Amino acid sequence: MTSEPAILTHGLTKSYGHDDAVRGLDLSIGRNRITAFLGRNGAGKSTTIKMLLGLIRPTSGSGTVLGKQITDAEQNRRMRQRVAYVAEDKSLYGYMTVEQTINFARSFYSDWHVDAEKKLLLDSELPANRKVKSLSKGMRTKLALLLAFARRPELLILDEPSEGLDPVGIEDLLRTLVSCSADGVSVFFSSHQIAEVERVADHICILDKGCLLMDASVDQLRQSYRRIDMVFPSPPPEREFQISGVKRIRTAGNQVRIFSSGNAEAVVERARNLRVVSVEVAPVGLRDVFLETVREN
Amino acid sequence: MFFKLDATAGQPLYLQLMQQIRHATETGALKDGDQLPGIRTLAEKLVVSPNTIAKAYSELEHEGLLELRHGSGAFVCVKRRIRSMADSVHAARRRIRDLIERLRDDGLIDEEIRRAFEAELLFPVEIASKR
Numbered sequence: 001m002t003s004e005p006a007i008l009t010h011g012l013t014k015s016y017g018h019d020d021a022v023r024g025l026d027l028s029i030g031r032n033r034i035t036a037f038l039g040r041n042g043a044g045k046s047t048t049i050k051m052l053l054g055l056i057r058p059t060s061g062s063g064t065v066l067g068k069q070i071t072d073a074e075q076n077r078r079m080r081q082r083v084a085y086v087a088e089d090k091s092l093y094g095y096m097t098v099e100q101t102i103n104f105a106r107s108f109y110s111d112w113h114v115d116a117e118k119k120l121l122l123d124s125e126l127p128a129n130r131k132v133k134s135l136s137k138g139m140r141t142k143l144a145l146l147l148a149f150a151r152r153p154e155l156l157i158l159d160e161p162s163e164g165l166d167p168v169g170i171e172d173l174l175r176t177l178v179s180c181s182a183d184g185v186s187v188f189f190s191s192h193q194i195a196e197v198e199r200v201a202d203h204i205c206i207l208d209k210g211c212l213l214m215d216a217s218v219d220q221l222r223q224s225y226r227r228i229d230m231v232f233p234s235p236p237p238e239r240e241f242q243i244s245g246v247k248r249i250r251t252a253g254n255q256v257r258i259f260s261s262g263n264a265e266a267v268v269e270r271a272r273n274l275r276v277v278s279v280e281v282a283p284v285g286l287r288d289v290f291l292e293t294v295r296e297n
Numbered sequence: 298m299f300f301k302l303d304a305t306a307g308q309p310l311y312l313q314l315m316q317q318i319r320h321a322t323e324t325g326a327l328k329d330g331d332q333l334p335g336i337r338t339l340a341e342k343l344v345v346s347p348n349t350i351a352k353a354y355s356e357l358e359h360e361g362l363l364e365l366r367h368g369s370g371a372f373v374c375v376k377r378r379i380r381s382m383a384d385s386v387h388a389a390r391r392r393i394r395d396l397i398e399r400l401r402d403d404g405l406i407d408e409e410i411r412r413a414f415e416a417e418l419l420f421p422v423e424i425a426s427k428r
Binding site: 285 | 344416
C-alpha cells in the first residue's frame with residue numbers, strides 16, 4: 001500500500017485544438033516526501049494538476065492519485081476526500097469573514113484537525129472578524145493554506161502556493177510544508193521559484209512545453225551536476241568531450257566550459273591527456289540546472 | 298548548536314548536516330550524552346525536508362556517533378577515538394600550510410592553489426585512491 005506512488009500517470013496528454021498543453025506525461029511521485037513541480041509560466045503545470053484532480057479531462061493517457069483512477073467519477077470523489085488542494089487563484093467567498101470561512105470549510109471534512117486549525121490561525125495572525133474581500137493577497141493565500149493544512153490529508157497538492165507572498169510569508173509557507181511532511185503527508189507543489197524549492201524539496205520534476213524534462217532526487221542533482229572550466233595550450237577538439245553525462249560544451253579560443261550531469265572525473269581525465277593548463281570543477285546550483293535543462297529543450 | 302545549510306552548494310544537505318555534527322563533536326561543541334533536536338523540530342527550524350534530517354541522523358547512527366531513542370530524540374555518543382581526531386586535524390593543517398608555502402615558492406598564486414585544491418576535493422574517495 002505505502003509503496004504505491006502518490007501520483008502515477010501514463011502518457012497523460014491535454015490538447016486544446018492543435019496545441020498540446022501537456023504531452024505524454026509519465027509521472028511517478030513517491031509518498032512521504034516533498035516533490036517540487038518546476039517549470040516556467042505556461043509550461044503546463046496547472047493543466048497537469050487540474051487533470052490529476054479530475055477538474056479537467058485528459059485528451060489521452062491515464063493516471064492514478066492515491067491509487068484512484070483520475071477519470072473515474074466515483075474513484076475521484078473518494079480520492080478527493082484524502083487529498084487537499086490549494087488552487088492558484090485561491091478562490092474564497094468575499095462576503096464571509098475569516099472565522100466564517102474556517103467554520104464553513106470545517107463542516108465539509110471528516111479529517112479536519114481543530115488543534116491544527118487553532119495553531120495555524122494563531123501563527124498566521126489572520127484577523128478572525130475581517131471579511132475575506134478586504135484581505136490582502138498575502139492574507140488570502142494564508143487563509144487558503146490554512147484551510148488545506150487544517151485537514152490532515154494523505155496528499156497535499158498546491159499550485160504555485162507562494163505566488164503573491166512576501167519573503168516572510170514564503171518562509172512561513174515552507175515551514176508549514178515541512179511540518180506537514182513531518183506528519184507523514186506527501187506534498188506535491190508547483191513553482192517557478194527555484195530558490196524556495198531547493199531547500200525543502202526531496203525530489204524535483206521539471207516540466208517544459210508540456211514535456212517532463214527531469215525527474216530526479218535533489219541530493220542526486222547536487223552530487224552529480226558540475227560545471228568544468230578548462231584552459232588548454234591550443235583549442236582542443238570538442239568531440240573529445242562528447243561523452244555520457246556531458247550536456248553542453250562551449251568553447252572560446254583555448255577555453256572550454258562543460259556542463260555535465262555526471263561523469264566529471266572522466267572529463268577531467270581526458271583534459272589531462274590533452275595537457276590541460278587549468279581545470280576548475282564547480283558544483284552547479286539548482287537554478288543553473290533548471291536554466292540549462294530548459295534551454296536545451 | 299548552530300547549523301548552516303547552503304542550498305546552493307553542490308553537496309546534499311544531509312551530508313552538510315552530518316559534517317557539521319561530526320565537526321561539533323570533534324571540536325567539543327557537542328559532548329557525549331548531548332541531545333540533538335528531534336527530526337521535526339530541526340526540520341522546521343532549518344526549513345528543510347524532514348527526510349534530510351532523518352537521513353543525516355540515521356547515517357550518523359550507523360557511524361556510531363548518534364544514538365536514536367524512539368520518541369526522545371538523538372543523543373551524541375563520543376568515543377575516546379574522537380579526541381585523537383582533533384589532533385589529526387591539527388597535524389593536517391600543519392602539512393597543508395607547508396604544502397601551500399612550497400606552492401607559493403613555485404610561483405603559484407593563491408587563487409590557482411585554491412582551484413587545484415577544490416578540483417581534487419570534488420573527486421569521490423574511491424577515484425582519488427585509484428590515482
